Amino acid sequence: MAAKSLQTLVRRLFRDRTIRVTTEGTRFLLLTLAVGIAAVNTGNNLFYLLLAMMLSLVVLSGLLSEQCVRRLDFHRHLPDYLFVNQPTTATLRVANHKPRIPSVSLRLFDVVAGNDLDRGIHLTHLAPASSTLCSYPLLVRQRGPYRLDGIRVVTPFPFGLFDKKSFYPLEATLIVCPELIPLPPLQLQTLNALGQDHALARRGPGNSLYNLREFRPGDDSRAIHWMTTARTAKLMLKETEAENRRSITLAISTVAPDEATHRFERTLSIAASLIDHFLQDGHQVRLVLGDQQDLVACGTDQSLPLLHALALCKQGAPATETVVQQAIAQALAEGHEGPTILLSPWSDPARRSEMPSVDYIMTPQSHRDLFDDAGSSVPA
Numbered sequence: 001m002a003a004k005s006l007q008t009l010v011r012r013l014f015r016d017r018t019i020r021v022t023t024e025g026t027r028f029l030l031l032t033l034a035v036g037i038a039a040v041n042t043g044n045n046l047f048y049l050l051l052a053m054m055l056s057l058v059v060l061s062g063l064l065s066e067q068c069v070r071r072l073d074f075h076r077h078l079p080d081y082l083f084v085n086q087p088t089t090a091t092l093r094v095a096n097h098k099p100r101i102p103s104v105s106l107r108l109f110d111v112v113a114g115n116d117l118d119r120g121i122h123l124t125h126l127a128p129a130s131s132t133l134c135s136y137p138l139l140v141r142q143r144g145p146y147r148l149d150g151i152r153v154v155t156p157f158p159f160g161l162f163d164k165k166s167f168y169p170l171e172a173t174l175i176v177c178p179e180l181i182p183l184p185p186l187q188l189q190t191l192n193a194l195g196q197d198h199a200l201a202r203r204g205p206g207n208s209l210y211n212l213r214e215f216r217p218g219d220d221s222r223a224i225h226w227m228t229t230a231r232t233a234k235l236m237l238k239e240t241e242a243e244n245r246r247s248i249t250l251a252i253s254t255v256a257p258d259e260a261t262h263r264f265e266r267t268l269s270i271a272a273s274l275i276d277h278f279l280q281d282g283h284q285v286r287l288v289l290g291d292q293q294d295l296v297a298c299g300t301d302q303s304l305p306l307l308h309a310l311a312l313c314k315q316g317a318p319a320t321e322t323v324v325q326q327a328i329a330q331a332l333a334e335g336h337e338g339p340t341i342l343l344s345p346w347s348d349p350a351r352r353s354e355m356p357s358v359d360y361i362m363t364p365q366s367h368r369d370l371f372d373d374a375g376s377s378v379p380a
Contacts, residue, residue, distance in 0.1 A: 017069075018165040019062075025161035028054070057159065065164035068104055068155045071097040073131075074170050076148070080304060082140060083272070084179035090138045092151075094123065095131035102127050108134070109152040111167065116152045143268070143311050146174040177307040178268040180276055188277065191341065191360065211239040247284040247338030250274060251328050254290030254313060255321040256346040267345040268310050270362065274341070275310075279303050284338075289313055291320075291327035318346075 021029065032054040039047035073095040079088050096103050106123040109116040119136040126132060140146050150169040156162070212228055215221075215235035225238040252271055256264040271287075278285050279300045287295045293309040316324060332340060341360045 016167045017066075020163040020165065022156065022160055022163060024159075028161050029058075032058070058161070061159050061161050062164070064158045065155050065162065067098070067101050068106065068157050069153045069164055069166035072103065072153060072166075072168065073097055074151050074168055076151075076170055076172060078138075078172060078174055081177065081307070082138070082146070082174050083177045084143050084269075085139070085141055086180065087137045087139045089135050092121065092134045092136065093131060094126065094134060096126045096128060098128050100128050103155075105155050105157045107154045109154065111149040111152050112147065114149070140174070140176045143176045143178050143265070145312070146176050148172045148174070175308045175311045177311045178265070178272040180273050181269050183270075183273050183277060191274075192281070212236050213239065246282070247286065248278055249286040249288060249332070249338060249340040251288040251332065251340055251342045252290060252313075253321075253324055253328065253342070253344040253346075254292060255316045255318055255324050257318050260346045261315065264315050264345040267343050268313060271343055272307055272310050275303060275306050288328055288331045290316065290324045294331050 032051065035047055035051045035054060038044070039051050075093040075095075077091040077093075079090070082088055092108065094106075094108070103126040104124070106126065108119065108121040108123070110119055111117075119138075121134045121136055123132065123134070149171060150167055153166045153168065155164050157164075212225055213236065215224060215237045219237050223238050225236045228236040250271055252267065254264075256267075275285055275287065275297070279297060279302075284296065284298045285303075285306065287293065287297075287306045287309060289295075289309055290313075292313065295306050295309055297303050297306050328342075339360070341362060343362045
């Protein structure tokens with residue numbers, strides 16, 4: 001039992017603490033070796049004194065660098081929204097819990113899938129019992145879960161002979177949404193003209209009560225609902241219902257062969273861009289994601305579940321096309337308000353006639369085009 005505990009301790013120590021010899025350190029060690037050889041060959045006391053001094057510098061370097069990377073604490077703040085190829089800002093709080101010893105010359109790296117990613121964070125001095133905030137850009141080039149394992153702290157202090165590295169676990173998982181791409185203005189005009197006769201209740205200027213929610217900075221204080229505020233002991237804001245709201249349904253076929261992966265990813269980017277456009281334009285958006293998801297959003301503050309569903313969407317094999325088509329048709333039959341836009345990354349021409357009846361069909365062309373021709377209109 002004791003041997004197993006010792007083995008675990010050693011494994012953890014080697015994972016959390018590593019050391020790398022710098023170029024200057026290599027030269028210093030070679031010079032130390034030369035002085036040691038000269039001291040043994042000549043028996044000169046001066047060489048022995050010089051060798052002892054150089055070896056003491058190596059030991060001192062290890063002790064001081066260890067103190068720099070010890071007893072640090074990290075807290076990372078990540079944004080709720082993160083899109084492919086769209087830079088955003090993350091914030092890292094670094095605290096030094098040592099009561100008397102500062103941490104000097106620290107470089108901080110994000111550890112992702114075992115790799116150290118340089119974010120350009122360099123702390124020259126972190127005083128004892130103090131903390132600081134560091135902001136850095138975050139850019140991800142692939143949708144889906146993005147897992148951060150922790151923080152790697154590196155310091156060359158005090159002499160630059162060695163880089164002492166320490167790993168601090170700080171796990172976090174971000175959901176990276178598909179890339180938002182510019183949509184053709186002519187296509188947007190055509191899509192905005194769909195379903196102008198459909199109207200639903202929505203948040204906006206009006207007289208009827210739509211919703212009660214907590215007050216947020218920047219809200220109009222004149223809209224505070226004082227009776228609910230007094231009952232709940234929280235500032236509650238009254239949202240009114242606008243006169244009308246248009247509803248639109250986005251149905252996405254998740255079937256595509258392996259060679260059409262790029263088209264599949266492009267389709268999800270188009271879908272994310274359409275969701276962002278329609279929600280900002282005041283539409284209610286319903287997302288039918290193959291046989292995987294059926295979600296509804298009524299405002300930009302409710303867009304996150306739809307975008308996350310696109311981020312986690314899995315590509316289906318062509319053999320499942322019939323099942324996916326039936327699932328889409330059933331979802332549209334159970335509840336269908338407003339026009340429907342079908343986005344299809346790929347479809348077997350022999351089964352094209354089996355696609356559900358929709359108002360508009362979109363399929364991405366190559367990486368140079370957003371849509372093929374001008375889309376195709378299908379009678380409902």
